[in-house]
Amino acid sequence: GAGVSQSPSNKVTEKGKDVELRCDPISGHTALYWYRQSLGQGLEFLIYFQGNSAPDKSGLPSDRFSAERTGGSVSTLTIQRTQQEDSAVYLCASSLGTRGLYEQFFGPGTRLTVL
């Protein structure tokens, strides 16, 4: 079946602009995770959803970052007033649940470049 998909695959934006990144999880997966992969910080957790609720937003680096999930499916990560340090690959993953026995399946990522 279809895996996790993300769009766009690449996004180039100017400093100060807002961007929206989209994640389509595997159908039936109730848990959805956002991670960021950058040269300086490696792979870091941003936020996760169980259904439409976000119990843990502790990884969001600033209040310019927000995320939502609707219908227990698609999620959008929004970055307002982008800065150059926001440049990174943003990864989305989904799993059947939030217990450790459930494998997280990753999407291909969105490469964000802030000029």
Next chain:
Amino acid sequence: AQRVTQPEKLLSVFKGAPVELKCNYSYSGSPELFWYVQYSRQRLQLLLRHISRESIKGFTADLNKGETSFHLKKPFAQEEDSAMYYCALSGRGYGNKLVFGAGTILRVKS
């Protein structure tokens, strides 16, 4: 605090040689440990997890709670093993969010 340390950024070995990718962790409790792999131009994927105690593609990893380590081993490296390897942990009660190490690039030379 949860932390995963992979001391080697790059490990280069010859085909047929043994491989050991090191991973140490700090966590106050009983974590679940994973190895993820990212081949060139492919997405990140799970390689193995300690609770399964299985061998995948010839790789094994044993959780050593005394040394807080979860090293990844393979007795005979193959060229197709060349990839980026990430060690990760998740803690109970944390929604299974993953804490990753910095990653180790494994390069297998012919």
